[in-house]
Amino acid sequence: MVFALASIVLMTIDHRQHHLESFKSGLSVVVYPIQFLINLPSTTRSWVEESFATRRALQEDNARLHAQHLLLQARLQKFDALEAENVRLRDLLDSSFKVGDRVLIAELISVDLDPYRHQVVLNKGSRQDVFVGQPLVDASGVMGQIVQVTPFTSTAMLITDLAHATPVQVNRNGLRSIAVGTGSLQELSLPHIPNSADIQVGDLLVTSGLGGRFPPGYPVAQVMAITIDPGHAFAQVTARPLSHLDRSREVLLVWAPPPEAAPSFDPQSETDADAASNTETGTATETAPAAEPEQPPAEGATP
Amino acid sequence: MSTLIRHHGGSIILITFFIALILTVVPLPDSLRVARPDWVLIVLIYWAMALPHRVGVGIGWLIGLFTDVLTGMLLGQHALAYCLVAYLTLKLHQRLRLYPLWQQALSVLILLALGQLLVLWINGIVGRPIHSWTYWLPSLVGALLWPPIFVILRGLRRAFRVI
Numbered sequence: 001m002v003f004a005l006a007s008i009v010l011m012t013i014d015h016r017q018h019h020l021e022s023f024k025s026g027l028s029v030v031v032y033p034i035q036f037l038i039n040l041p042s043t044t045r046s047w048v049e050e051s052f053a054t055r056r057a058l059q060e061d062n063a064r065l066h067a068q069h070l071l072l073q074a075r076l077q078k079f080d081a082l083e084a085e086n087v088r089l090r091d092l093l094d095s096s097f098k099v100g101d102r103v104l105i106a107e108l109i110s111v112d113l114d115p116y117r118h119q120v121v122l123n124k125g126s127r128q129d130v131f132v133g134q135p136l137v138d139a140s141g142v143m144g145q146i147v148q149v150t151p152f153t154s155t156a157m158l159i160t161d162l163a164h165a166t167p168v169q170v171n172r173n174g175l176r177s178i179a180v181g182t183g184s185l186q187e188l189s190l191p192h193i194p195n196s197a198d199i200q201v202g203d204l205l206v207t208s209g210l211g212g213r214f215p216p217g218y219p220v221a222q223v224m225a226i227t228i229d230p231g232h233a234f235a236q237v238t239a240r241p242l243s244h245l246d247r248s249r250e251v252l253l254v255w256a257p258p259p260e261a262a263p264s265f266d267p268q269s270e271t272d273a274d275a276a277s278n279t280e281t282g283t284a285t286e287t288a289p290a291a292e293p294e295q296p297p298a299e300g301a302t303p
Numbered sequence: 304m305s306t307l308i309r310h311h312g313g314s315i316i317l318i319t320f321f322i323a324l325i326l327t328v329v330p331l332p333d334s335l336r337v338a339r340p341d342w343v344l345i346v347l348i349y350w351a352m353a354l355p356h357r358v359g360v361g362i363g364w365l366i367g368l369f370t371d372v373l374t375g376m377l378l379g380q381h382a383l384a385y386c387l388v389a390y391l392t393l394k395l396h397q398r399l400r401l402y403p404l405w406q407q408a409l410s411v412l413i414l415l416a417l418g419q420l421l422v423l424w425i426n427g428i429v430g431r432p433i434h435s436w437t438y439w440l441p442s443l444v445g446a447l448l449w450p451p452i453f454v455i456l457r458g459l460r461r462a463f464r465v466i
Contacts, residue, residue: 003364003386010368010379015429027372031324034373038329111328113374115336116433121375148375155375163431 021149025126028150035121035153039109102255104128106136108248109153118144118158118185118245124253125152133213135254141219141242142166142207143251158245159220160185168220169208173198176208179221182238185245188221190237195228197235205239215254312465316358319346319456320366328373337437340445343370344418347385348411349456351392352399354465363389376422377429384421388414404450412446 014024053061106124113119124130126149134146136156144158159166160181166188169176175197179188193199203223209216221239228235323342331339343366350358367382374381391414392399399410419442426433459465 003360004383007364007367007379007383007386010382011377011425014378024372024378027368031369031373034321034324034328038325110330112330112336112339113328114376115339116435116438117375117431119375 021132024148025150028153032150032152035109035111038111039123042110104130104253104255106130106154106251106253108251113155116183118161118164118181118183119147120144120156120158122146122154122156122251122253123152125150125154127151129255130154130253135214135218137218137252137254138243138248138250140244141221142214143243143245143248145213146253156251158185159241159243160188160245166214166220167208167210168205170199170223171204171206171219172200175199176210177205177237179205179239186240187224188239188241190223190239191234193235193237195230195233195235199223199226199235199237201226218254310357310466312460312463313357315459315463315465316350316354319350319459324366324369324373327370338440338444340441340448341415341418343367343381344385344388344415345411345445345449345452346456347389348392348414349453351389352396353457353460355393355396358389359393360386360389377425380422380425383425384418387421388418391417404453407453408446408449411449412442415442415445 104124106122109121109123111121113121122130122136130146130149132146132149136143136145142159144156144161144164146154147157148155157164158181159179160183162181162183164181166179167176168179168190177190177193179190182189190205201223204219205221205223207214207216207218207220219242221241223237224240225238226235227237320343323346326342327339347358347363347366351363363385364382367380367385368378370376370381370385371378395410399407402410416439419439423433423438
């Protein structure tokens with residue numbers, strides 16, 4: 001019964017505070033060989049695939065990548081000009097805004113966790129300066145955030161996990177909301193959008209940067225369906241995540257600009273107090289994201 | 304744990320637990336993921352039943368901690384479930400040994416379901432309720448797999464004379 005008590009105490013401490021991180025990391029180092037062993041077949045397969053690729057396949061690959069590179073380069077030229085203009089305009093508005101963030105490429109370890117949670121294990125850990133709360137993106141959008149770090153690996157919670165909430169805004173008009181995971185990989189829900197809000201099917205949702213976890217401006221999801229039921233106070237809005245949550249193997253870990261830069265994203269808005277109360281950071285332990293106050297649609301300032 | 308009996312073959316017990324831990328997180332197709340039995344708990348029940356003087360509540364607790372870390376769950380969640388199931392198995396081990404295999408499987412079903420129930424409760428308390436009947440599939444699959452697992456582990460135990 002000592003053990004039962006000990007586990008209850010452990011659970012309480014782990015849930016309420018975070019004093020156990022070092023203890024947990026210690027244990028994780030012991031289980032790391034298991035994860036490594038399980039990942040071995042897939043690493044071997046990709047290694048074999050790479051080393052036995054035919055000359056032709058490589059040439060084709062090379063040609064395709066060249067074409068893509070050219071295309072991206074052309075697009076980047078325009079982007080450079082836009083970025084310079086953006087920074088200049090922001091200078092005029094006296095708001096600091098960093099466009100480029102530091103990133104690190106990590107790979108998923110093929111380890112299956114609890115099927116009722118959306119969590120993945122990455123092959124980068126505190127040795128590479130990964131920290132808890134760090135945002136995770138892939139080529140097409142935000143994937144999630146780190147919830148646990150060990151020396152060699154880290155665990156990330158995806159944005160579709162039931163316990164995850166992402167502060168977002170509609171890219172078209174700046175309408176702020178919170179995208180809550182539904183437990184399905186294909187769906188996010190936006191609770192507390194007023195029936196009269198200006199939101200349309202197909203709208204792009206990007207991170208708003210409120211809450212200070214996610215850097216602003218990364219695409220999150222696309223609005224899929226809006227159901228307006230006059231009997232309910234709020235519209236039911238669902239969105240589809242843009243990142244390939246179940247397919248990406250390579251992901252990017254982002255080091256966001258220092259937190260004091262993040263909240264000043266929206267300088268002419270007078271809703272600083274609202275922004276403070278709206279700091280839904282979507283941590284694993286937040287269980288009541290639904291209780292967040294909602295912004296009236298009119299005051300969403302266009303960025 | 305009696306110190307009078309000379310222990311033998313502890314590495315076999317460790318290896319079986321290691322394999323069970325691997326099976327717990329090895330990738331499966333999505334359709335099979337929800338039915339993955341709790342391998343570690345099944346192995347724990349076997350050893351607690353066969354060698355109650357060696358594998359008991361303490362080992363169960365420790366293995367549970369490793370399972371928690373491996374699966375990224377709340378630390379202590381599986382530890383609590385496992386040490387309780389190990390305790391019950393210790394209490395029942397003399398009866399369990401006499402049962403025919405299918406009856407053993409039924410008892411194992413109850414033990415596995417109890418372990419899952421504890422995990423479900425804890426998940427509910429920390430705000431992650433699971434509302435799906437498929438949640439109980441692992442116990443069922445585990446009980447169905449009990450006879451072959453039992454035969455394999457018994458064969459191992461006899462071959463390596465684990466006492």
